[in-house]
Amino acid sequence: MASRTGRPVAAVLTLGCKLNLADSGEIAAGLRRAGFDVVDQVCEADAYVINTCSVTHVADAKSRKLIRSMRRLAPQARVAVTGCYPQSAGFDAVRELGADFVAGTRDADKAELVRFLADGAAAPAAPGESPPAPLAPGLTRAFVKAQEGCNDVCAFCIVPRTRGREESRPVEAVAAEVQRAVEAGAREVVITGTQLGAWGRDLDPPLRPHHLISGILERTEVLRLRFSSLQPQDITPELLALWQDPRLMPHFHLALQSGSETILAAMRRRYTAAEFLRAAERIRAVVPGVAITTDVIAGFPGETEADFAATLDLCREVGFARIHAFPYSPRSRTAAARMPGQLPPEVKKERMARLLALAEELSLAFRRAHRGTVRPVLWEEEKEGGWFGHTDNYIPVYAAGANLRNRVTPVHLGEVYHDGVRGTLPAEAP
The missing domain is CATH 2.40.50 (OB fold (Dihydrolipoamide Acetyltransferase, E2P))
Structure with a gap:
């Protein structure tokens, strides 16, 4: 099919995290340069890009369902699949679901995906024609990737296998992409990565996240800047000092996962519950009105009722604005999947219910605290x-x-x- 402009249409559909949103934005920009009109919802199209997630078995199921659905919806269209699911399930398994092309997660893989779809486009841009704007029209918030991969090997996490080793983008490249988003109309930019707190440690000389943030602020005219996810060990005085700049939004996402010292050690996290609390206290002391949001896993192998109670207590003490809660999901070839003490589904379900109830309670309290402001x-x-x-x-x-x-x-x-x-x-x- 062709759009009103006469160009072929590509639908870029995204599952999962903010990093996937950033990757989808890069793919969409490449497709526009190749002569496509790009949408981000299910519709009749000439090509589909499905950017998948594999963080849990539920994410796997959603990825499989979306691939099959797009294949049935448009038997003649080209379907390209990228993201974490092909890395965990295998490229052949994804092709069997109906994908015409399967790509990895690195920049070269995304460029190859765009070339594949452009080669099959019904009406590519004419030679010499000005390429369409690289960013979506009407953009309000843009996602820019600063870092890819993770060298940490948390016991429950499949991401180091699906995203590979850490690789930081130079601050100049990140800032240039932020400025392009601003010039395209984005009022807010979210900086994202697989393990964003690791940004810079693979560079020569090594750098820290505060160097990245200060470099973006110095080089761009961004109005609102968010840093998508950090860990307690990343909350340094140098980092917090930057929040004196009003362009940095008062919002920190700190992944907790568990409030039990025993479970954090079993998970191979790089902080303790006490260190998490101190990091939250440092943030609140410097950033007025701040929202601290988090991720929590319920039902990790070996988690006792006392361990889970410690998690609930820590969540109350921090007063999270929002909790993204997951039941533990065994992932193949991770250490946690082989651990003794796997909890039955009914225990995980009951703990999830309590965690979600607390999440709603804390979210309501945070929103009510801002009434009248x-x-x-x-x-x-x-x-x-x-x-x-x-x-x-x-x-x-x-x-x-x-x-x-x-x-x-x-x-x-x-x-x-x-x-x-x-x-x-x-x-x-x-």
Whole structure:
């Protein structure tokens, strides 16, 4: 099929993490340069890119389902699959699901994927024609990858096998991509990576994440900058000092996984529960109104009721704004999958229910604590007859208004609503 512009259409569909969103953005930019119009939703198209996830068995199932669905939807279209699932399941297994092309996760793999789809395009860009804009029109938030791979070998994690060894992009390259996103209209940029706190340790000379952030701030005109995920050992005085710049958003995602010292050691995490608490305290001391969000696994092998209670207690003590909760999922060829003490599904299910209930309690408390305050909101899309966006500390906001898209405005935060709060523009606020 051809779009209204006469160019072929490619649908880039993304499962999983912010790193996948950054990779999908790079693929979409390459496809636009190759002459495609690109969408990010299921529709009739000439080509489909499915960027998969394999962090849990549920993610595997979602990846398989989406590949099969796109093959059935468009038997004549080209289907290309990338992301972590091919790395864990094997390329042949992905081809058997209906993929015409299977790619790895590195930059060269993504470039090869774009070439494959461009070679089969029904109406490639004419020679000499100006290439389409490399970033999506109407972009509000962009995801930029600063780092790939992970050298840590956490007992439960398949990612080092699916993403490979650590490789940092030079700060100049990251900053240049951030500035391109800004010039394309993005008001906010999220810096992401497989193990973002490891950025720079493979460079010569070695650098730390604060060098990356300061380099981006110095070299770009970005209005709002987020750093997607860190660990407690990454929270240094040099890093926190940068949050004096108002362009850095008051939001830290610190992956906890467990609040039990015993389980953290079994997981091979590089911090203790006490160190996690100290990192959270340092953040709160420096960054007013900060949101601290996290990931937690329930039901890791050998986890006792006391271990799980320690996790709940630590979550309460930190007061997370949001908890991304997972039941433990055995991944092949990981140390945890071979550990004794695998918990039965009913135990994991019961602990997940308690963890999710606590997550909702803490999220409500965080949102209610900001009732009556005024915070800047980036308006992203129309929703429910009004507008939807996020505050600087990542509270979802729903408000009425006209033509707010991609604007940043001060908003009076009100009552809890859905997953966020209702907001009113100051002129309308009580």
